[in-house]
Amino acid sequence: MVQIYKTKTGELFYLSCQKIAFMRILFVAATSFEVESLKLKVESQNNASNFEPSTLNFKLLITGVGMVATAYALGRELSKNQYDLVVNLGIAGSFDRSFALGDVVEITEDTLAELGAEDDEAFLPITQMGFGESAFKATESLYNFYKTANLKQATAITVNTVHGNEASIQKIQARLNAQIESMEGAAFFYACKEAGVACIQIRAVSNYVEKRNRDNWKIGLAVNNLNTFAAALIEELQIIP
Numbered sequence: 001m002v003q004i005y006k007t008k009t010g011e012l013f014y015l016s017c018q019k020i021a022f023m024r025i026l027f028v029a030a031t032s033f034e035v036e037s038l039k040l041k042v043e044s045q046n047n048a049s050n051f052e053p054s055t056l057n058f059k060l061l062i063t064g065v066g067m068v069a070t071a072y073a074l075g076r077e078l079s080k081n082q083y084d085l086v087v088n089l090g091i092a093g094s095f096d097r098s099f100a101l102g103d104v105v106e107i108t109e110d111t112l113a114e115l116g117a118e119d120d121e122a123f124l125p126i127t128q129m130g131f132g133e134s135a136f137k138a139t140e141s142l143y144n145f146y147k148t149a150n151l152k153q154a155t156a157i158t159v160n161t162v163h164g165n166e167a168s169i170q171k172i173q174a175r176l177n178a179q180i181e182s183m184e185g186a187a188f189f190y191a192c193k194e195a196g197v198a199c200i201q202i203r204a205v206s207n208y209v210e211k212r213n214r215d216n217w218k219i220g221l222a223v224n225n226l227n228t229f230a231a232a233l234i235e236e237l238q239i240i241p
Contacts, residue, residue: 023237025058026083027230028074030065030184034090037227041234058234067112067158067187074188078195085140086199088188089230091206091222093162095169096154096179099205102221104229105154106142107201110186111135111176113157123175136189140198146236149229154179156203158186164212181209202229 027042029035042060059081063073078086099105112134116125126134142149157178163169172178185201192199206222 023057023085024081024083025237026077026081026086027058027060028063028070028086028088028188029060030063030070030090032062034223035060035062035227035230036223038089038230041231063184066160066183070184071187071191074191075195078191078197083197085145086188086192086197087230087233088185088199088201089226090182090184090203091219091226092156092180092182092185092203093207093209094154094180094205095173095209097208099152099154099179101205101207101218102225104151104202104204104225105180106149106151107138107156107180107185107203108153109135109137110156110158110182110189110201111178112186112190113159113172113176113178134186136186136193138189138200139192140200142200142202145200146233148236149233151202151229154203156180156182156185156201158182158184163209166211169209180205202226204229 027035027038029038032039039060042058061073061077063070074086094103112126115132115134116123117129118124126132142151155178157172157176157180159181160183162181162183163172180203182203185203188201189199204222204226206219207217210216
């Protein structure tokens, strides 16, 4: 018996039923709230009494909020288990008003915005100081796995304190001109880079970066769209009938 499967690059290959290969995917999120539907899907997969391993085997890791929690939890997981792809999912703020609230975007580069030193009014990034790196890139493209996704791409910054002051917003934009802001993204890219595993970061825009005003936020819409994307990605990577 011969079955058809998708590879990591989206191409087709053939395997006999005796030689089924696994593609292991780790989904990573800061909170369960952001990926509630995905969490239920993972639990359903793990609890199904008639579950049969397929070419796709996926797991969900909830790290906790912030870059420290993310780097620690993800580093620990990747030291114990091997994955073909790691996908970071989360909501985020947007500096770029061309993104609509609820839009799902693919982050191609993310920067640890606060890693460096102040020199009076100037900021010295850690790279300029010669002590390491602060900017990290995705090591895979979503297109290689999901050719019809057609998500917009964006650059991001990762911060400990999200921006909500007009002066600080203008200052960070003058320095880095980022489009998206999160509290985990660059740490996620860093941990995956150190572990040598392919990684993708996906963010849904829940709010614009401005003076804090929760009435303007669309968290529910962003979470729904993010989980819809995750479900579609899983479906895309399943065995082709």
